[in-house]
Amino acid sequence: MSNRDDFPKKIKETVAKRAAYLCSNPDCDQLCIGPAKSVSDKINYFGKVAHITAAAPGGPRYDHSLTPEQRKSVQNGIFLCSNCADMILRTLSPRLVTSSSCFVIVS
Numbered sequence: 001m002s003n004r005d006d007f008p009k010k011i012k013e014t015v016a017k018r019a020a021y022l023c024s025n026p027d028c029d030q031l032c033i034g035p036a037k038s039v040s041d042k043i044n045y046f047g048k049v050a051h052i053t054a055a056a057p058g059g060p061r062y063d064h065s066l067t068p069e070q071r072k073s074v075q076n077g078i079f080l081c082s083n084c085a086d087m088i089l090r091t092l093s094p095r096l097v098t099s100s101s102c103f104v105i106v107s
Contacts, residue, residue: 004056005071012049012077019079021047030081048085049077060089 007015021033032047053076054062063071070076080088 002056005051005068006055007049007051007072007077011072011074014074015049015077016047016079018074019047021079023047023081023084024078025080025084028081028084030083032079032081046082048080048082050080050085050088052076052078 016032021031023030023032033043033045036042036044051059051071052061053066053071054060055071056062057064066076
């Protein structure tokens with residue numbers, strides 16, 4: 001059994017839709033969904049829902065005071081394009097700051 005508090009599919013969909021499928025990094029704003037060029041009834045999707053505080057102990061920005069339900073909630077999610085999500089995971093240094101209904105990445 002995993003000790004990660006991963007987002008359920010419904011939460012991922014809600015976070016993506018609340019961001020209008022736009023990367024939440026204000027320096028990026030990349031649209032992360034669009035029509036597939038090769039198949040007319042498919043879509044290209046390259047967004048990721050990342051945890052603001054880590055999903056598991058030992059992860060970047062882990063907050064032991066949160067419950068598993070809080071870690072898996074919409075309030076702990078941020079929608080990013082694949083590039084920005086990977087950058088955050090690689091650098092481990094950016095802090096994600098919440099401001100009522102929006103998220104801002106600060107160095």
